[in-house]
Amino acid sequence: MSQKKTFGQIISDLRQEKGLSREMVCGDERELSVRQLIRLEKGESKPTLTKIEYLADGLGVPLYQLMEDYTELPKRYIDLKYLLMRTGLFGPPTLIKQKEQYLSEIYENYYDELPEDEQVAVDVLQSWIDVFATGKTVFGNQMLEEYFHQVKQKTVYQINDLLILELYFYCLYLDNRLFDPNVYQHFLTCLMDQDAYLPIEQVFFLITVAVTCIAVGLNNGYCKGIGQLLKKVKKLMKQTQDYQHLPIIRLQECQILWLKKRKWAEKWYKKIQLSLSEIGHEEVLQKFEEWREQFVNKGLRQS
Incomplete structure (x- = not known):
């Protein structure tokens, strides 16, 4: 049985699996700064819908895959x-x-x-x-x-x-x-x-x-x-x-x-x-x- 992860854990794991640094994900930081991403990954802040959409696009995954109740596909x-x-x-x-x-x-x-x-x-x-x-x-x-x-x-x-x-x-x-x-x-x-x-x-x-x-x-x-x-x-x-x-x-x-x-x-x-x-x-x-x-x-x- 796959264990459910927090939003921050999902983001961190996907980012590392794809070999992306925080700087690479944030780009010019117009939508999301590196400091904000760190806080999201640590669970110290909650993301807005705009930031969730930005992260899904940057990580190349469907939006639902970033949800906390997401279960990995078999x-x-x-x-x-x-x-x-x-x-x-x-x-x-x-x-x-x-x-x-x-x-x-x-x-x-x-x-x-x-x-x-x-x-x-x-x-x-x-x-x-x-x-x-x-x-x-x-x-x-x-x-x-x-x-x-x-x-x-x-x-x-x-x-x-x-x-x-x-x-x-x-x-x-x-x-x-x-x-x-x-x-x-x-x-x-x-x-x-x-x-x-x-x-x-x-x-x-x-x-x-x-x-x-x-x-x-x-x-x-x-x-x-x-x-x-x-x-x-x-x-x-x-x-x-x-x-x-x-x-x-x-x-x-x-x-x-x-x-x-x-x-x-x-x-x-x-x-x-x-x-x-x-x-x-x-x-x-x-x-x-x-x-x-x-x-x-x-x-x-x-x-």
Whole structure:
């Protein structure tokens, strides 16, 4: 049984776990001074709501995690959620059954006791599976109708916002009719800087969302800003040593190259085609063939 901590203990433990000094948390001290933080951690003063929100943002955690009645999430649940997020939507169909098993375990053993934010995350993950398994975007509608409008108003995203974005982008990937260039450009621009606001352990999922975002743009014949986002993704992959999406990134680079130097692109594509087939990405290859037939003769839109 996890022992409940005081607000000050929660703040102090999270800060140290993330390797942050008090000075790093307080920044320019406009919102919170180092002296005030020391007093909060020692339990010598009570925080205002504004300071709680500031600390949650600075520590990169949901607001509820700073509450004194907060109970740490079960390790097995955290592992299952990680496995669900780690195996992205661009993967072989055999992953569906595995993902469904992970979700069943969560619903059976943990869901009812989870905080609301975590329940939302699980529900979005369930929608992912349903859309991925059926190829029908209707299974993502409920979650998007409830939460997408909120995400659209933001420029800085937490992990649940990224979960909603991944669901949204995958629905766009499957159904071009949902594509809105203005909304798409807003999200593409915002994704460029999101690593500055996320804990390093969540950057792998930012990469996943960015890869899906790029796929949506290319699939819809939209090119503006995609080259920059590709460079950003490759930088993040190198920074985190996370290369699971590299074959797809190579294919996306090939799509852009195809419009500029066709012969080079054809040679490159043959190599990429082999590597993607070996790891079960036939769906991605099929989408590429559809894209090539639709856009290669008329080019991508630049704006």
